[in-house]
Amino acid sequence: MTDRIAPRSGVAFTLPKDKILCVxxxxxxxxxxLLAFRAADPREAISNGRTFDYEETIRLTTGNRLWSNRSxxxxxxxxxxxxxxxxxxxxxxxxxxxxxYADKPVHRGCFGNLADALEPYGIAADAIPVAFNLxxxxxxxxxxxxxxxxxxxxxxxxxxxxxxxDLIVGLTACSAYDSCGGSFKPIDYRIE
Amino acid sequence: MTDRIAPRSGVAFTLPKDKILCVxxxxxxxxxxLLAFRAADPREAISNGRTFDYEETIRLTTGNRLWSNRSxxxxxxxxxxxxxxxxxxxxxxxxxxxxxYADKPVHRGCFGNLADALEPYGIAADAIPVAFNLxxxxxxxxxxxxxxxxxxxxxxxxxxxxxxxDLIVGLTACSAYDSCGGSFKPIDYRIE
Numbered sequence: 001m002t003d004r005i006a007p008r009s010g011v012a013f014t015l016p017k018d019k020i021l022c023v024x025x026x027x028x029x030x031x032x033x034l035l036a037f038r039a040a041d042p043r044e045a046i047s048n049g050r051t052f053d054y055e056e057t058i059r060l061t062t063g064n065r066l067w068s069n070r071s072x073x074x075x076x077x078x079x080x081x082x083x084x085x086x087x088x089x090x091x092x093x094x095x096x097x098x099x100x101y102a103d104k105p106v107h108r109g110c111f112g113n114l115a116d117a118l119e120p121y122g123i124a125a126d127a128i129p130v131a132f133n134l135x136x137x138x139x140x141x142x143x144x145x146x147x148x149x150x151x152x153x154x155x156x157x158x159x160x161x162x163x164x165x166d167l168i169v170g171l172t173a174c175s176a177y178d179s180c181g182g183s184f185k186p187i188d189y190r191i192e
Numbered sequence: 193m194t195d196r197i198a199p200r201s202g203v204a205f206t207l208p209k210d211k212i213l214c215v216x217x218x219x220x221x222x223x224x225x226l227l228a229f230r231a232a233d234p235r236e237a238i239s240n241g242r243t244f245d246y247e248e249t250i251r252l253t254t255g256n257r258l259w260s261n262r263s264x265x266x267x268x269x270x271x272x273x274x275x276x277x278x279x280x281x282x283x284x285x286x287x288x289x290x291x292x293y294a295d296k297p298v299h300r301g302c303f304g305n306l307a308d309a310l311e312p313y314g315i316a317a318d319a320i321p322v323a324f325n326l327x328x329x330x331x332x333x334x335x336x337x338x339x340x341x342x343x344x345x346x347x348x349x350x351x352x353x354x355x356x357x358d359l360i361v362g363l364t365a366c367s368a369y370d371s372c373g374g375s376f377k378p379i380d381y382r383i384e
Contacts, residue, residue: 048241049282049322052338054291058280059336069318071287088250090241095263099246126261129321130241140332144251146244 005032007184010113010172012121013191014039015163020078020192023171025135028155030185031174033091033110033131035118036066036074039166042123044068046075048087048130058140060085065164066132074167079160084152086136091128092176101177110172121168131170134159134187136179150181160192197224199376202305202364204313205383206231207355212270212384215363216350217327221343222377223366225283225302225323227310228258228266231358234315236260238267240279240322250332252277257356258324266359271352276344278328283320284368293369302364313360323362326351326379328371342373352384 002024005011015021015036023032038044050067052058060066062080065073090096093111097104108116115125135151173187174180194216197203207213207228215224230236242259244250252258254272257265282288285303289296300308307317327343365379366372 043318047282047322049280052280053282053288056338057336058332058338069282069320071285071291088241088244090239090245090261093263096245099263126235128261130239140250140336142334144249144332146248146250 002188002190005171005173005187005189007173007186008107008175010110010117010170012117012168012170015167015169015191017163017166020160020162021169022158022160022190022192023134024156024158024188025151025153026155026188027185028153028157029151029181029183030187031136031151031179032134032187033114033172033174034134035114035128035131035170037123037168038068038074039168042121042168044070044072045127045129046132051087058087060087073164075161076164077159078162082135082153082157082159084135084137086133086138087130088138088146089130089133091131092174096176104177107175109175113172113175114170118170123168148178194380194382197363197365197379197381199365199378200299200367202302202309202362204309204360204362207359207361207383209355209358212352212354213361214350214352214382214384215326216348216380217343217345218347218380219377220345220347220349221373221375222379223328223343223371224326224379225306225364225366226326227306227320227323227362229315229360230260230266231360234313234360236262236264237319237321238324243279250279252279265356267353268356269351270354274327274345274349274351276327276329278325278330279322280330280338281322281325283323284366288368296369299367301367305364305367306362310362315360340370
């Protein structure tokens with residue numbers, strides 16, 4: 001069964017070991033921020049730094065694993081029709097809205113949506129790490145400069161990730177203007 | 193007064209607001225992992241993701257600030273004779289030694305040194321984020337691939353950072369083979 005995350009919202013759910021999470025961009029051009037915590041002890045969470053260490057790349061796709069702050073692999077990307085994701089930037093938040101979109105209404109953003117969805121699992125806002133930002137298109141120039149461009153996804157593009165442990169997952173349909181080219185769209189997911 | 197951090201060790205200390213921390217590579221070719229937490233509430237710490245967001249670059253040098261998980265700037269780089277630092281990779285640890293240097297003795301690494309030094313301040317190992325790795329030379333290829341090369345520092349190269357709040361700082365002389373080209377050296381620091 002496929003569930004839909006409404007535009008500018010987020011969810012949290014448990015993902016048992018060996019199950020596969022399939023996340024689809026149903027209309028194309030949308031980003032979903034993904035977090036994963038070890039269910040048995042949510043102080044263990046995905047870490048961009050540990051992942052960059054062990055995978056030796058900042059461009060993660062099929063075959064790459066997402067590692068935790070305790071050096072355990074929590075998720076493995078088993079299929080990826082897009083190939084463009086970001087693990088550098090933090091979820092958009094009230095503070096990033098005020099900073100980047102001073103002329104627009106402030107939104108709690110993916111950060112607020114994730115904090116709200118994860119609170120019943122005992123995960124505090126301060127414990128939210130950098131998310132793995134599915135379909136987010138963040139090129140890094142040879143001078144290190146970062147740009148946030150619209151996703152390259154077409155309608156129906158997807159990524160499938162296998163759980164390597166029992167996990168608590170947070171997932172959003174992104175709320176920021178830049179990450180989705182100014183169009184807020186849903187994100188679909190299902191557990192296989 | 194300049195203090196010396198012995199090779200493969202680490203320290204923690206308080207850094208009052210508006211003071212400047214000057215970190216020097218006395219022999220050249222060495223890395224120091226830097227952490228900073230807000231003294232009034234150490235759940236607030238430097239965040240590579242928030243820093244990349246607000247500074248819009250992964251290459252941080254004079255004029256750039258290090259931002260926290262709560263979107264506050266904690267440190268500003270006010271002078272930098274080297275210009276090559278890393279904010280992608282996590283401190284070396286027992287697990288990274290086993291992974292990258294399977295034929296060499298396991299060391300607790302910068303992670304273990306930082307955890308030990310920060311424990312008296314009530315900061316748990318799980319709360320250690322990606323460090324700002326002073327003088328660490330981590331080029332990122334156009335394909336996203338990461339390499340760890342010897343630092344470009346000459347003896348006496350330094351970086352000066354101004355505290356923008358009262359901070360708890362952790363700092364090491366790095367323990368990993370790759371980051372310092374296989375030579376373990378001290379790191380010097382002073383508070384101005």
